[in-house]
Amino acid sequence: MLSKEICATYQAILIEELQPAMGCTEPIAIAYAAALMRDALGELPTAVEISLSGNIIKNVKSVIVPATGGMHGIEAAVAAGIISGRFDLKLELLSILGEDDRISLRSYLKKTPIRVSELKSNCTFDLLVTGRCGENTARVQISGYHTNIVRAECNGKSVIDRYVQKEVLAASTKNAANRSLLTVESIIEFADSVELDELRPYLLRQIKMNMEIAEEGLRNPYGASIGQLLLKDGNVSIKDKARAYAAAGSDARMSGCEYPVCILSESGNQGITASVPVIVYAQESGKSEEELLRALIVADLLTVHQKTGIGCLSAYCGAISAGVGAGAGVCYLEGGRFHEIAHTLVNAVAILSGTICDGAKPSCAAKIAMAVEAGFMGWEMAKSGREFFGGDGIVTKGVENTIRNVGQLARDGMMETDREIIRIMLGKS
Structure with a gap:
C-alpha cells in the first residue's frame, strides 16, 4: 500500500504538470x-x-x-x-x-x-x-x-x-513535488487506487484540450499534415487512428494553431503524445471514463518519470518518452499491470531511444507518429511474451535501471550531439 506522502506527491506532480499553454x-x-x-x-x-x-x-x-x-x-x-x-x-x-x-x-x-x-x-x-x-x-x-x-x-x-x-x-530551482519518488510499480498502484475527485478536472481538461487540437489538425492543413496522411486510405485500425490524432495535434501546434493544449514535462507535443493515443483507444474500444482517467494517470506519470532523468531540454526527442508513456497507458487500459507495463516500456524504449531533437517544427508530428508506433509495438511484444533482454544495447535488467540508462544517455551522453545540432541549425558548423 502506498504511503500518504507518495500519494500526495504523485497527485501534486499531476496538478503541476497538466497546465494549459497556447503555442510551442x-x-x-x-x-x-x-x-x-x-x-x-x-x-x-x-x-x-x-x-x-x-x-x-x-x-x-x-x-x-x-x-x-x-x-x-x-x-x-x-x-x-x-x-x-x-x-x-x-x-x-x-x-x-x-x-x-x-x-x-x-x-x-x-x-x-x-x-x-x-x-x-x-x-x-x-x-x-x-x-x-x-x-x-x-x-x-x-x-x-x-x-x-x-x-x-x-x-x-x-x-x-x-x-x-x-x-x-525559496524552491524556485525546481517544481515543488519531488519527481525522484516516481517508480513504475508505484505509479501503477497509484493509478489503481487514487480517488479521482481532485484530479478529475485536470484530466478532463487534458482530454478536452488535446482532442480539440487533434481534431483541428485533421480538419485543416497544417505543416506537412502527417495526421491526415495517416488516415488517407480510410480503412484504418484503432492504432492507426490513435497515431494519426496525436500527429495531427502536433501538425496544428507546430504551425501556429491558437488552440491551447495541456502540456506535460513543460511540452505541448509531449502532452499530446502521451494522452491522445490513450484517449482515442479508450473511446474506440468502449472503455469507461474512469478507466480512461486512470490510464491517463499511468501515461502521464510514466512520461514524467522518464523525463525526470533526461531533463527539460536535451538532444533526445521528448516525444519518444511520451510515446512510450502512451503505449503503457493503452496496456493499462487492456488490463496490463506491472509485469506487462514494465516490458512494454523497456521494449518501446529499445526501439527508438536516441532519436534526436532538432527543434520544434512541423516534422515533430512525424516523430510523434513513430513514437506512438513504438509504444504500441512495445505493448504488442509484451502481450505476446516477447521482450528485449538486459544486455541488448542500453537495455538493462529491471525497468528502473533501463529508465536510468536512458536518462544518462540523453542528459550526459548526448551533450556534444546537442551542441553540434545547435551549431548546424545556426549555420556555424
Whole structure:
C-alpha cells in the first residue's frame, strides 16, 4: 500500500504538470519573460536584448509563434509578449492578441531593435531579457523551466516579489513535488487506487484540450499534415487512428494553431503524445471514463518519470518518452499491470531511444507518429511474451535501471550531439 506522502506527491506532480499553454512552450516562455520585463519597466521598452541557452534557440528557430499572423523566431516571440503584457496569463498570454494587436506588433518590430545572443549556461533552459526606455532598465530571467522566474529587477533593484510568492521563490530551482519518488510499480498502484475527485478536472481538461487540437489538425492543413496522411486510405485500425490524432495535434501546434493544449514535462507535443493515443483507444474500444482517467494517470506519470532523468531540454526527442508513456497507458487500459507495463516500456524504449531533437517544427508530428508506433509495438511484444533482454544495447535488467540508462544517455551522453545540432541549425558548423 502506498504511503500518504507518495500519494500526495504523485497527485501534486499531476496538478503541476497538466497546465494549459497556447503555442510551442519555448517561444511562449520568451513572450512570458518579455511581458514580465515590460511590467517591471513600467513602460514600453524602446530597445530589447535577449540572451538564451542554445536549446531554447533550437526550439524557437523554426516554429510559428501563435496569434502573430504566422511570424517565426525569437524577435517575434519577444515582441508578442511585450504587446500582450498579460504575464498573469502565463503560458496563455498570447491568447488575448487580436488583429489590432498584430498591427501593433508589426509596427513595434519595425521600430524597436531586439538584439539576440546565446547565453552560455550550465542550465539547458535559461533566458535573460533586458528592456530599456530612456534612463530606465529592467531585466527578467527565467531558468530551469518555462515559468520559473529567478530574477526580476528595475534599475538594479529587485522586484521579484511582485511576481513570485516568497515560499515559491525559496524552491524556485525546481517544481515543488519531488519527481525522484516516481517508480513504475508505484505509479501503477497509484493509478489503481487514487480517488479521482481532485484530479478529475485536470484530466478532463487534458482530454478536452488535446482532442480539440487533434481534431483541428485533421480538419485543416497544417505543416506537412502527417495526421491526415495517416488516415488517407480510410480503412484504418484503432492504432492507426490513435497515431494519426496525436500527429495531427502536433501538425496544428507546430504551425501556429491558437488552440491551447495541456502540456506535460513543460511540452505541448509531449502532452499530446502521451494522452491522445490513450484517449482515442479508450473511446474506440468502449472503455469507461474512469478507466480512461486512470490510464491517463499511468501515461502521464510514466512520461514524467522518464523525463525526470533526461531533463527539460536535451538532444533526445521528448516525444519518444511520451510515446512510450502512451503505449503503457493503452496496456493499462487492456488490463496490463506491472509485469506487462514494465516490458512494454523497456521494449518501446529499445526501439527508438536516441532519436534526436532538432527543434520544434512541423516534422515533430512525424516523430510523434513513430513514437506512438513504438509504444504500441512495445505493448504488442509484451502481450505476446516477447521482450528485449538486459544486455541488448542500453537495455538493462529491471525497468528502473533501463529508465536510468536512458536518462544518462540523453542528459550526459548526448551533450556534444546537442551542441553540434545547435551549431548546424545556426549555420556555424
